[in-house]
Amino acid sequence: MAPRVLVSDKLSTTAVQIFRDRGIEVDYLPDLGKDKEKLLEVIGQYDGLAIRSATKVTEKLINAATKLKVVGRAGIGVDNVDIPAASRKGIIVMNTPFGNSITTAEHAVAMIFALARQIPEANASTHAGKWEKNRFMGIEITGKTLGIIGCGNIGSIVATRGVGLKMHVIAFDPFLSDSRAEELGVEKVELDELFTRADFITLHTPLTDKTRNIIDATAIARMKPGVRIINCARGGLVVEADLIAALKSGKVAGAGIDVFEVEPAEYNELFGMENVVATPHLGASTTEAQENVALHVAEQMSDYLIKGAVSNAINMPSITAEEAPRLKPFVKLAEVLGAFVGQVTEDPIKEVEILFDGSTATMNTRALISAALAGLIRPQVSDVNMVSAPIMVKERGIIVAEVKRDKSGVFDGYIKLTVKTEHRTRSIAGTCFSDGKPRFIQIKGINLDAEVGQHMLYTTNADAPGIIGLLGTVCGENGVNIANFQLGRNRPGGDAIALLYLDAPFPEKVLEQVRSHKSIDSAKRLHFDVGSV
Template structure:
């Protein structure tokens, strides 16, 4: 029987025909995504679900999708898909990470022009029969400084277009190397310097815990007077209320927003303010982009349902059916090692070395490396997947090397990740035991044997008496329950580390109390996906 796909959002007829040409039965109901009850009623009849942004693939819907094998999102954002719920049900979630890039970058540039010259207000005034030429005094783009927050796929395109407009470009991106920045023709800076110097600021980062409110009241106060701010990335990156106050005070000269904290945005503190240009999330809304992502998602879903090929999956590596049983636990290990380093490393990464020892050297290391890189940069790029991660690392100019060798120690096989930044070299190694679960076996050259928990605390300290008592008391006073506690040290009185498996994420104020101790160098709350 041919696999069945439900298309519940608007996709082009050409994309629908791709399913048919590949041998997939298609039920094209482009308005169904807005009818949650009807969608949940029939979703159990399908192997695949092709969507845009209107359909919400919630945990409730996924629970009703008893036969669903794949969800394909025509576009990059998967905010409307409950990925953990899909993963638990074994449903692959695919997106099309690069189909919207040029379109979104162009929209950011268009908003910058619109704000610089007050075009919407001037148009409305003129069409109303007025001729208020002196009212709409604008500013030139040429020679101005553009601050780009996030120099990834879309951000790098914006940088290129801005350079073509003869602007000076400053880029803030923790994963952007100095060498890559030089090759792009931009200046890599820290966020505070960008805020202080930029005439225009445009955001191109995903929504993560680290980026939420990146332009809050305090950050906006650091900006250059007269700055204009553009956001075509994600609502919530900018505190809309704080920005509205900054515009009213005259500190911020204008803003162009395509995304909002609450969408559909029927109201916002920004609405009605002078020289604020707002559009209804049109970043990907061009004929070319919509067609590209629709064709891509149809091809990817068909290839999976007919051939078993996995492309651009958010929650599954690109591996063959034969490799899956052996490779799966090591894929998880690689992801955990990358996620560990990504969460504890605060400065830009210049070099990555991955060592495959013993049996791991004989595996599909391409998939393992992709999983590791995805874990490494997920704290900065939430919608990264195993296909896009290597591309992102390459675009950022980070040097990547792999080393494979025969078994050298007591373990049948292990993976070791070493990253080099401008300030330090950090390493972590792990293996998989017979129970199929990943374990840390070495951190910073210090041997240990530690389970991986969903919530952990990593502490780097000097080996002095009383540390265990201090850590336990501090966490106990804060109501943090410790499930497991692993220690390791280089030598007596030397560097030491602690890994604590706790029941829930630890708040920053508790970590601050830990780092207040003179012997503790770093305390980080870590979160791992171990399902």
């Protein structure tokens, strides 16, 4: 059955056609996002939901969306999506961070010019028939210091424009590397230094707990007298009451505000102030940007629903369409390794270490880690997937470590999963051969080569004669057909393991019979979802 997508906000008809061209059923209902009750009523029918800002994807809506796999936001901000709730339900949330980057950056630069030369007020005065040339004395921006808070996609574009305008550009961003700053031609500084040095301050950061109210009375007190502040990012980054007080006192010479704490902002004390340029969230409002983000979100959602490719996801590692075919077998391998340990471990897990050896170390390991964690906790939480697994693991206080190393053995690449509980440490390693099927190559430090089947029996015992005969006899007497039988031991007379690949689930009464035998230390019935391999 073809995936089905709901477009609940106004989106380009070209974007809607992209879904149809990819073989996806799409319902274009651009006003449905405003009708919460009707949306709640129908959302259970859809695999994907494409939105802009009008639709509010709340926890209540997510709980009703029983089939939903992906939410695509045409634009950067995802404030209208409950991301934690979506993650817990295993729903991917995508945005389009590049479609309107240039447009938003250009709007911020336009604000810089408008504030420097008082263009809006001068325009209104001139249209009113006044000629107040002396009233609108501006300042040059050449040589001034531009402070950028957040130097990501949009901030970096503003930085290059500022450098081109012969401004001295300084930037605060915890994730800005020295090499990237040098490439952009900006000086990397701490936030306090930016406040004290900048003539213009422009914000280009998402709204998070760390960035909320990043500019308040305390921050403004550190700034230069006559500083100008631009916010084309998110309402809530600036404390509006503190900004208003500073504008009235003259500490802040002007402000360019495109986003507000409450939107739509039909009333705001900033409105009507002569030293404020206010626009109604126009940062991304150009014909090109609106078309771009719509096309991007349709392509991204289609790639995921059809190919499994993940791009620009907020809560999931990206998997490009090019790497998806190569990565898919190893995603399944990682999930199987996690599922093995999850099924044989009864004590609470405290730590997980995932080793990527050889070629696997060059892959998208974030996706592989997510898959391993999903397999690990699925025996306890059945409805977990690659999106929700990292959240659930974190909530349980499990420490996850990643290790990468160059090829160290006979295999081109393999994955090893080690789990620690309070009482023991378990490990298992696996790889994929040319057929793309996962194989176990080491369990408990014991080497073997075992094909993974849907139904399996795992036993541990002391290395001694008769185990093969014992297991074969028990299975034969109870009508259990063995498709494959693999043994391994660490040394003669030491620890040994057996893995039986079966045609059907191992019966519970037969399992008890195996466990009761004096030669068997433990026996576990295993199940693996290998249908898609």
